[in-house]
Amino acid sequence: MILLPFIRTACPRCHHHIRRNLTQINPSLLRQYSSSSVSDDTQGHSEDFQDIAGELRRRKRKADSKRRQYGNTFIDHLLVTVRGGKGGSGACALQATLKGSGPSAPCGGNGGSGGSVYITTSPSLSSLTTLKKRVIGGQGASGSGAHKHGRRGEDVLITVPVGTIVKEIRREGEEERSVREENDLGLDEEEKRKRKWQRWIVTHPSAGGEVSPEEYKDAEDLLKRENRWNIRTPSLEEQPPIELDLDQPLTEPVLLAKGGLGGLGNPFFNSPRVSSKGFLPPTQTFEFELKLLADVGLVGFPNSGKSTILRCLTGKSPEIAGYEFTTLNPQIGVVRVFDNGGWSSDLGVGEEIEESWVKREKEEVARLLGEEVFPDTTSRYNAEVREGGRRGGKKGEVERIRFTISDNPGLLPMASENVGLGHSFLRSIERSPVLVYVLDLSKTSPVEDLRVLKNELESYKKGLSGRAGVVVLNKGDMVVEQEGKEKIKKIEEYLQEGGEEMEVIVLSGKYNLGIQGLVNTLVGKVESAREERKREMEERERMKAEPKRVGSFGVRRLEV
Numbered sequence: 001m002i003l004l005p006f007i008r009t010a011c012p013r014c015h016h017h018i019r020r021n022l023t024q025i026n027p028s029l030l031r032q033y034s035s036s037s038v039s040d041d042t043q044g045h046s047e048d049f050q051d052i053a054g055e056l057r058r059r060k061r062k063a064d065s066k067r068r069q070y071g072n073t074f075i076d077h078l079l080v081t082v083r084g085g086k087g088g089s090g091a092c093a094l095q096a097t098l099k100g101s102g103p104s105a106p107c108g109g110n111g112g113s114g115g116s117v118y119i120t121t122s123p124s125l126s127s128l129t130t131l132k133k134r135v136i137g138g139q140g141a142s143g144s145g146a147h148k149h150g151r152r153g154e155d156v157l158i159t160v161p162v163g164t165i166v167k168e169i170r171r172e173g174e175e176e177r178s179v180r181e182e183n184d185l186g187l188d189e190e191e192k193r194k195r196k197w198q199r200w201i202v203t204h205p206s207a208g209g210e211v212s213p214e215e216y217k218d219a220e221d222l223l224k225r226e227n228r229w230n231i232r233t234p235s236l237e238e239q240p241p242i243e244l245d246l247d248q249p250l251t252e253p254v255l256l257a258k259g260g261l262g263g264l265g266n267p268f269f270n271s272p273r274v275s276s277k278g279f280l281p282p283t284q285t286f287e288f289e290l291k292l293l294a295d296v297g298l299v300g301f302p303n304s305g306k307s308t309i310l311r312c313l314t315g316k317s318p319e320i321a322g323y324e325f326t327t328l329n330p331q332i333g334v335v336r337v338f339d340n341g342g343w344s345s346d347l348g349v350g351e352e353i354e355e356s357w358v359k360r361e362k363e364e365v366a367r368l369l370g371e372e373v374f375p376d377t378t379s380r381y382n383a384e385v386r387e388g389g390r391r392g393g394k395k396g397e398v399e400r401i402r403f404t405i406s407d408n409p410g411l412l413p414m415a416s417e418n419v420g421l422g423h424s425f426l427r428s429i430e431r432s433p434v435l436v437y438v439l440d441l442s443k444t445s446p447v448e449d450l451r452v453l454k455n456e457l458e459s460y461k462k463g464l465s466g467r468a469g470v471v472v473l474n475k476g477d478m479v480v481e482q483e484g485k486e487k488i489k490k491i492e493e494y495l496q497e498g499g500e501e502m503e504v505i506v507l508s509g510k511y512n513l514g515i516q517g518l519v520n521t522l523v524g525k526v527e528s529a530r531e532e533r534k535r536e537m538e539e540r541e542r543m544k545a546e547p548k549r550v551g552s553f554g555v556r557r558l559e560v
């Protein structure tokens, strides 16, 4: 019963349901076909319809392959071409006059300016997936008769996650591009001049024959006087590239690309057949790089239990499975810690965390039996909060601190050389002030794993390995006491040798044991990292406010 509507909608031969699908997907495609023989086809399975179904399948396949190509739905690096909208052209129009009452006055309106492209941040985004590869501001409308100016083009807003770094890497003015192309073609000066006129001036030869070079020249001079002729785009050397580090939410949008000026109508040229074109702004290429901003980052080899630990700490339920590279994209969860030491988890101590496929199968059975199934843990968690039956966060309990934690794809030796998922994940932990090494205690030599992890972080970025303040030895349930003690001793000795102060915590993520100790440690680390950052910010502000001094005489420089 549940599957029936889905199957009927997906049936490529059923006229009615395909038709409904199409209205949702592409109205223009539907319009194109609705006038054809479909309505005459009483069976509802006409040739045209098979074409549409094929087209839909082709599009879906294309979209799916694109998604796969980008590793599911997470993108953290992207090049985007941005251009402000083109200005609309000025109009050539003449006022209607009575017969014999002299020449008509020009009355063409100016073109509207093009829309600009702005950028803003959204705390609800955690990937660059929603970004288009080409963003263009709306085009300004052309002017029209009776001095009607064209409408302004619409502004476009790009929304990115907090933590995105934006860098302008290429900028090419349309005028410069045309000139370069003309030089490549080897055109002579006369031809170049003509082309330039055509680029900037609109003419209407229908109103009184061919436009003479003198008329063009006059129009050029007038536009030059208004600084609307041959608008140059400064190169990246002349005007530094735009660089934004959006590590804080933006309070208001920032301009990336300005829309072009609109053209001028024929009254400006005092001519019946000359107006000017709108300005086509330069094309800018931006590099977008997302460095997620979680307070805590989990780092470890594949299968060490990072996702299981995220599940223990938060209401989030990431994919958990007994094979490597289950997690392909960084996941961020929020840990809320309450005054009584409890935290935001719906699990009881010792409660087993099942692998995702087991959980899904059980849910399916429960659904068939008609039992209530929460689609994910977040809603189960919310339901329990509502009922007040959850540990921590009950009515009257106060939240002490809240921090974010990222579960990352597993790291492989040579990840710093981009082996495995390499940089894509190292990029996202780079900004977490607290890193947690997650080691599998059941493996032969966890201390060797720790050594490799540290080396990888260090070779990716100097000093990064020292940011880790915690070593978690997971799967503590899988080792016998003596073996466990020996392994822990080796790790502690290794840390002592390096003179590193790291907390070592043994736990079992799968059975939700020992998590309280991890929560307490993380709270301490996050609090001191935040204080440190606050101090740094205050210091930076102080440096900015201090008057600049020249030489050793302490003379104040006059700020102009």
Ligand SMILES: Nc1nc2c(ncn2[C@@H]2O[C@H](COP(=O)(O)OP(=O)(O)OP(=O)(O)O)[C@@H](O)[C@H]2O)c(=O)[nH]1
Pocket: 300, 301, 302, 303, 304, 305, 306, 307, 308, 309, 319, 320, 321, 322, 323, 324, 325, 326, 327, 328, 353, 354, 355, 408, 409, 410, 411, 474, 475, 476, 477, 478, 507, 508, 509, 510, 511
């Ligand atoms: N016995 C035991 N098994 C665990 C423990 N923690 C995790 N596991 C199991 O280890 C396997 C891997 O767990 P994940 O949480 O998916 O590991 P991961 O580090 O996220 O793995 P990748 O996403 O592939 O990098 C799963 O089968 C878990 O059930 C634990 O404490 N004890």
Ligand SMILES: [Mg+2]
Pocket: 306, 307, 308, 319, 320, 326, 327, 407, 408, 409
């Ligand atoms: Mg995982």
